[in-house]
Amino acid sequence: MHEKRNDSASSGTVPLEGAEVPTKLEWLHALIERSRDLMAVTDPEGRILFINRAGRSLLGLDAEVEIGDLWLSDFFEADGRSLFSQIIKPTLSQNGLWESDSYMVKPRQGEAIPAALNVALLACEDFRSPCDIIWTIRDHRIRRELSRQIEQRVREHRVVAELARQAQSIRWLDLLRNAVGAVANTLDVELVVVAQPIEGSDKLHLVARHDLVALNMNVINGGAKSQAGYAMVSGQPVITLDIDLETRFDTSGARRCGMTSGMAVPILENGQPHGALSLHSLTRRKFTEDDVIFLEAVASVLSSAQKRIAVERELRHMSLHDPLTGLANRALALDRIQHGLTTLKSKNDNDLMAVLLLDLDNFKSVNDSLGHDNGDRVLVDLVPRLHSAVHDGDTVSRLGGDEFLIACDHIRSPFQAIDLANRLRQSWNEPFLVDERSVFLSGSIGITIARSGSQATELVREADTAMYRAKNTGLGGMEMYEPTMGEASWDRFRVATDLHTAIEQNQLWLAYQPIFELSTGKIASIEALCRWDHPVEGPIAPNVFIKLAEDTGQIGYLGFWVLETACREARIWQKINPEIKLRVNVSALQIKDEAFVGDVKGILQRTGFPARMLGLEVTEGVILKSGDIAGSTITQLRELGVEILIDDYGTGYSSLSYLVRFSEMSALKIDSDFIRLAVEKRYEAIICSIVNLGHTLGMEVVAEGVETQEQLECVRNSGCDYAQGNLLGRPVKVQEIRQQLQI
Numbered sequence: 001m002h003e004k005r006n007d008s009a010s011s012g013t014v015p016l017e018g019a020e021v022p023t024k025l026e027w028l029h030a031l032i033e034r035s036r037d038l039m040a041v042t043d044p045e046g047r048i049l050f051i052n053r054a055g056r057s058l059l060g061l062d063a064e065v066e067i068g069d070l071w072l073s074d075f076f077e078a079d080g081r082s083l084f085s086q087i088i089k090p091t092l093s094q095n096g097l098w099e100s101d102s103y104m105v106k107p108r109q110g111e112a113i114p115a116a117l118n119v120a121l122l123a124c125e126d127f128r129s130p131c132d133i134i135w136t137i138r139d140h141r142i143r144r145e146l147s148r149q150i151e152q153r154v155r156e157h158r159v160v161a162e163l164a165r166q167a168q169s170i171r172w173l174d175l176l177r178n179a180v181g182a183v184a185n186t187l188d189v190e191l192v193v194v195a196q197p198i199e200g201s202d203k204l205h206l207v208a209r210h211d212l213v214a215l216n217m218n219v220i221n222g223g224a225k226s227q228a229g230y231a232m233v234s235g236q237p238v239i240t241l242d243i244d245l246e247t248r249f250d251t252s253g254a255r256r257c258g259m260t261s262g263m264a265v266p267i268l269e270n271g272q273p274h275g276a277l278s279l280h281s282l283t284r285r286k287f288t289e290d291d292v293i294f295l296e297a298v299a300s301v302l303s304s305a306q307k308r309i310a311v312e313r314e315l316r317h318m319s320l321h322d323p324l325t326g327l328a329n330r331a332l333a334l335d336r337i338q339h340g341l342t343t344l345k346s347k348n349d350n351d352l353m354a355v356l357l358l359d360l361d362n363f364k365s366v367n368d369s370l371g372h373d374n375g376d377r378v379l380v381d382l383v384p385r386l387h388s389a390v391h392d393g394d395t396v397s398r399l400g401g402d403e404f405l406i407a408c409d410h411i412r413s414p415f416q417a418i419d420l421a422n423r424l425r426q427s428w429n430e431p432f433l434v435d436e437r438s439v440f441l442s443g444s445i446g447i448t449i450a451r452s453g454s455q456a457t458e459l460v461r462e463a464d465t466a467m468y469r470a471k472n473t474g475l476g477g478m479e480m481y482e483p484t485m486g487e488a489s490w491d492r493f494r495v496a497t498d499l500h501t502a503i504e505q506n507q508l509w510l511a512y513q514p515i516f517e518l519s520t521g522k523i524a525s526i527e528a529l530c531r532w533d534h535p536v537e538g539p540i541a542p543n544v545f546i547k548l549a550e551d552t553g554q555i556g557y558l559g560f561w562v563l564e565t566a567c568r569e570a571r572i573w574q575k576i577n578p579e580i581k582l583r584v585n586v587s588a589l590q591i592k593d594e595a596f597v598g599d600v601k602g603i604l605q606r607t608g609f610p611a612r613m614l615g616l617e618v619t620e621g622v623i624l625k626s627g628d629i630a631g632s633t634i635t636q637l638r639e640l641g642v643e644i645l646i647d648d649y650g651t652g653y654s655s656l657s658y659l660v661r662f663s664e665m666s667a668l669k670i671d672s673d674f675i676r677l678a679v680e681k682r683y684e685a686i687i688c689s690i691v692n693l694g695h696t697l698g699m700e701v702v703a704e705g706v707e708t709q710e711q712l713e714c715v716r717n718s719g720c721d722y723a724q725g726n727l728l729g730r731p732v733k734v735q736e737i738r739q740q741l742q743i
Ligand code: C2E
Pocket: 513, 528, 529, 530, 531, 541, 542, 543, 546, 559, 562, 585, 586, 587, 617, 647, 648, 672, 704, 705, 706, 707, 724, 725, 726, 727, 730, 731
């Protein structure tokens, strides 16, 4: 075998096609025939004896052309024959070799081609004796094409590396935009898009596009109705040479844009196609395997960036959301509130922000009786109900356990916050079904309205304070935050409070504040307001100690003392002006006490104060919350001739529609906070509508807390009947009231 090969190789002949040849000759034959360079053998004069396939093609010689009479030098652009005879041949006879790197070879048809020539004598023992010549001519265009291809690959690698670097840091959409731009530049095409499926539709959304053809569309057809869709559903790269001849998918969209060729690859997500990177060119282009590899590399950068973004988003979501309900957690809620506060400030319009804290009542017993899993299910079921109560843009968040926070930054008045709370309360109108058992829930809501300079954490604390207060007034309650709630350190007093002793030691006393009739400017009634001068703590605000009295079960005793003292002291001014009425505040718990009517009767009898001159002020919530007992107490008091007034209207449960229920009330006192806010924000119209409604229902309307001339003008213009406030007369001791009346 070895011998044979040596023999054949040294025979000096070139194998002919079809001949039975040893293996080594087959190799040589293949090498020569498959070479991209021209390879030829000529006789000593340059007449062609053999030329390979690449040579025929370079010189434009068809297979049929006989080469017997052809001189290779005739194919040189300049005077080839004299080059051969004067330069090549003498050099060959000296060195056996002649080379030139820049010569022009002219094929039979067409332009001259830059080429490199390598010429050698076939047998080299004796250069002088004539012998055959072997020629190798390399078409420089091939080299150029090769180096162009290499440069292109390098460019593509750079693009992919740069996109991969960007994928670590920049925003997803920016990455997509850069990717389509880079693909368009690198492959020199007119249209590149990233298409992603639109959920619930068979269309694709063009999430990024680079178009030099003014595509003007963001949505294209999916599936077999577009190149991108086809790449996506097939999960394979697609190359289209001529879209007019394409049959695998609909090309009408691309045709409308004047496109000719195209290519697309799927973008994979966890191995599944979840989009496509698709491009088109206006001119006919033969996209190659290498182009596909480049496009796939870009698609894979995009898909790994997408994965990273999804993981990051997931982590971020987890750090800002409650895992059970998916709601925003405390951190995100605080952030949104703070953001809302900043926006409100910069908008400078009349919008307010309300923060509501909702705590479920006795939720522990749900967990204890049904198990924590079922407790969790109730919490999850509550979420859509809460969402249906709020408006778009409101934030519903879970602070933990059974506490939810609702922030709303586009309300126009505190009424709307209260309406929102009422809607939230409807969330538990229907029972929750757990294991075919009905679970009844209720919640207590604290509300606060942002003031200028409010901070998110402070608002949450205020709503929390109000919520605790709501809890204390009974289940399912709601309270609006009042600044005084947070001021006193509650617990300090809670234990030590002994109002019995306070009363015995004369630490309590009543202040009296006049209420003026606006039409005459005269005092029409006087409200008794309880005061506590604590020997150690100093004066304690009634909002604080009344609450304490309610919490510690002493309100009955305190209320009794207040009513009796007020009726007795009022007798003093009765003598001066018998038409001036007395107003006394009563707590919800007093109204709920069945003995209350008897107590009032007894006090009236003992003090001799006429029932028709007494008015009891109750906060509106009392009437709504307390049900039958309160209803019948109020009816019996009315029968005695005692008037009932709704106090602090506008801060509690009120909504205009609720007023209709208060038919037995003789007057409505609009809360001072509400008056202040209404005047500040120019909501006179709201005051007018409350006054009108009150009048329609046969009630007189009193404005509380009038502090400025502007407020006085406003309440007067709104048609209020009475006004009370520091501008007109502060709460004073009984002797002072008496002096004022005598003037
Ligand atoms: P209220 O019944 O709405 O009383 C009016 C409150 O507004 C009083 O606060 C009064 O001092 C205050 N006020 C009057 N004019 C102005 C003004 O121009 N500007 C401002 N900012 N405030 C003004 P006070 O005395 O601190 O009482 C607070 C609340 O405590 C009362 O609100 C009432 O709900 C309750 N309260 C007071 N005394 C009693 C009582 O004897 N029994 C019960 N159950 N509650 C009482």
